[in-house]
Amino acid sequence: MKVRVAESDDERANSDYRKFLAKRAQISEQIKMESYKLICEKVSHKYDLTINEATKTGTFSDYTFHYVYNADAIDKIKRTNSLLPVNRTRAKADLDVYASRTESNNADVYFEEMYNKFYKPVLNRPYRNYGIYTTPLDLIGIADVQYRIDIPLADIDPDQTVIQIGSNVRKFSYALWQEVTQQFADKKKVKQIYDSSKLHFKRLPQIVTFVDELPINPSNIVPLEGASEKVKQADKESKKE
Numbered sequence: 334m335k336v337r338v339a340e341s342d343d344e345r346a347n348s349d350y351r352k353f354l355a356k357r358a359q360i361s362e363q364i365k366m367e368s369y370k371l372i373c374e375k376v377s378h379k380y381d382l383t384i385n386e387a388t389k390t391g392t393f394s395d396y397t398f399h400y401v402y403n404a405d406a407i408d409k410i411k412r413t414n415s416l417l418p419v420n421r422t423r424a425k426a427d428l429d430v431y432a433s434r435t436e437s438n439n440a441d442v443y444f445e446e447m448y449n450k451f452y453k454p455v456l457n458r459p460y461r462n463y464g465i466y467t468t469p470l471d472l473i474g475i476a477d478v479q480y481r482i483d484i485p486l487a488d489i490d491p492d493q494t495v496i497q498i499g500s501n502v503r504k505f506s507y508a509l510w511q512e513v514t515q516q517f518a519d520k521k522k523v524k525q526i527y528d529s530s531k532l533h534f535k536r537l538p539q540i541v542t543f544v545d546e547l548p549i550n551p552s553n554i555v556p557l558e559g560a561s562e563k564v565k566q567a568d569k570e571s572k573k574e
Contacts, residue, residue, distance in 0.1 A: 395510070397467040397489065397540045401480040407554065415546040416482070418462035420444045448543075451502050455495050456543065464541040469514050473557055475524045483553040486510070494542040499535060505542075513538045 399416055401407045410416065420428070420441060431440040444463035453460070467484055486507075494505035496513055503509055517523055517538060526536050 395469075395486045396483045397469050397486060398472070399465075399467045399482040399484060400472055400476060400478040401482065402478055404479065407480050410482070410549070411551065411554070413546070414551055415548045416465045416467075416484075417546055418465055418543070420463045451497070451500065452495060452541070452543065455502050455504050456493070458493075458543070462543060462545065464543045465547050467540045467542075469510065469538060469540065470517055470523055471520065472523070472527070475520070475527050479557060481555045481557060482549055483555060484547065484549060488547065489540065489542055490544060493544055494540060497539045497541055498537070505540065 401410065409422070416422075423431070423440075428440040431443045432438045435443045435446065445460045448460045448463060452464070472478060473481065489505070491505045495502050496505055496509055497503075498513070523537065529536075
């Protein structure tokens with residue numbers, strides 16, 4: 334027969350204290366988890382929605398912009414009502430410049446090399462084209478552009494898209510979108526950066542999406558105040574048709 338030895342006061346106190354600590358830790362963990370859930374619920378609606386989730390909840394109202402410099406370029410876009418990847422929209426003279434940068438003298442080889450260098454490590458997808466470039470920035474009054482095309486973020490596939498500033502390329506997310514747009518919210522700063530580089534956009538944030546085409550709504554093609562008379566007239570003619 335086992336004889337139970339009575340606990341001393343010290344042992345009983347230590348045992349009760351350990352139980353108290355364990356219970357407190359359990360309650361603390363529950364509080365942390367509940368707080369975390371509440372924070373996630375609040376933050377997710379504002380920052381961490383994926384494009385698809387945001388579309389479903391109707392909370393997306395942001396746009397990315399594609400700027401067009403001349404009437405000829407906008408005519409090509411209006412014929413298909415879509416934006417095409419860089420290597421399908423460049424004029425032959427421009428493609429010859431890219432081709433000259435590779436030993437094979439082939440522009441497609443150049444685009445594939447650049448894709449593999451900058452974008453493939455982020456997207457982990459094989460090369461299909463060199464992407465469609467837009468920017469979250471308001472460049473009216475900064476760049477000498479004739480048209481702005483407004484593209485809802487909901488039309489952008491996040492799995493095929495990156496945000497790029499110079500050589501810094503990161504996978505698209507709405508949280509990063511918010512961070513970048515806030516970082517470049519000062520229009521004076523944007524103008525200073527734009528004017529300081531012959532490459533203009535290379536030092537400003539760009540949204541690059543790698544799809545075969547990006548459909549656009551004709552009503553989202555906006556002739557700007559500074560547009561030339563040729564551009565304005567071309568826009569009037571297209572609306573008559």
